[in-house]
Amino acid sequence: MEKLTVIKVGGKIVEEETSLQQLLSDFAKIDGYKVLVHGGGRSATKLAEKLGIETKMVNGRRITDKETLDITVMVYAGLVNKKIVAKLQEIKINALGLTGADINLIRSEIRPVKEIDYGFVGDVKQVDGKKLSVLIQEGIVPILAPLTHDGHGNLLNTNADTIAGETAKALALFFDVKLIYCFEMKGVMEDITKEDSVIRHIDRERFEELVKTGIIKDGMIPKLQNAFDCIHAGVKEVIITQSTDIQGLNGTSID
């Protein structure tokens, strides 16, 4: 199978002009098939502020009422996504911006209300890897905004990490998939106060040790569990690294 890289980048790097240019130029250099998944939360919060709409976050997730949904659609599918697409076209990358509603790519279900009502937030149910792979094999580079749809006419705000993971899994049937998660640190750190303490490789066994010893804890546990789920579902390698290293050369490799 041919190689494909799925890269998830957070909001900050795509929302500032200079870091975005660097990111896209790095992205252009990646060999083989590729998919970019982006965030845009900071811009959404900024637009909400300008419109006098209060932003409510719970566990890092945006409570998405009707007005907030419209804001995320405008910012993620419009402003952020199309700016990336236009800039990639400038450097001859045949980018195509997509939400999960386009070509029915990602179906989700509105998150059930338990302690918290997240509103129009979707949990991913199905990614159409077949349809996406056809586009990719035509030379198209999909740029995915963190929005999905429920099949009943509703767009749903959806976590970009989840979209990246589920898309990587769905594409693993058609390609040798490497999934790169970019975040604010250099990788999984032995000691977060020491820049040079990146743990370069983690397998399932090492993961369990690191959790036992307390080196991996809190939000890092679900992040890594998600990575192992992807590996289990056929993704060849997951790399956790920082946004300046989207080729994943210096991060933590998980398999």
Place this chain on the structure above:
Amino acid sequence: MEKLTVIKVGGKIVEEETSLQQLLSDFAKIDGYKVLVHGGGRSATKLAEKLGIETKMVNGRRITDKETLDITVMVYAGLVNKKIVAKLQEIKINALGLTGADINLIRSEIRPVKEIDYGFVGDVKQVDGKKLSVLIQEGIVPILAPLTHDGHGNLLNTNADTIAGETAKALALFFDVKLIYCFEMKGVMEDITKEDSVIRHIDRERFEELVKTGIIKDGMIPKLQNAFDCIHAGVKEVIITQSTDIQGLNGTSID
């Protein structure tokens, strides 16, 4: 060649919930390949107002400074386009929302400054009918937002009528194209005060007569000239009709 219908609908019909539902259900009923081109000006003006940004229009065109461009991108490519896509997916139409930047579909040039500086407004230079026809033949239904790009990383606000016309021309190489322009009247009227005075058919000769006698005048002249340009470029039929008649059964047929 197989039949394809390009339909251009204005802002109002896609911006109101009930008329949008009716439009999309009518759109679903159209046989054969199809493309929808939409506006969204009213929503853009509304968002600008909420953000305290003044809307300036000259000859019906929006003066598009940097802030206004962002608004059009958010509204056209985000809010309006993705709402249409999600609602079409609900009724099993395999919609794909596109701007001219996506897959480098529509290249434009920023409009030269003469008496008026329109800002980030694009004049269409090239539509990639080949790439679009490949998607269409895969069963994808393109939904085009009125935005293009200049190939230098800039999105440009672009007239939806022009996008519909140029797209119809580009697709005429691959399909038997019918182009339907929906606007506020029933068609080209013999007497705009009389509802039943729709002129059902206009060819080049009749057009010249109608201009001479003053029945066709003002903004209607360029509209019809544009229609004849499309016919000249290989589009089989252009229909001018109202938004409640997107099948073009009761409007003015131009060939």
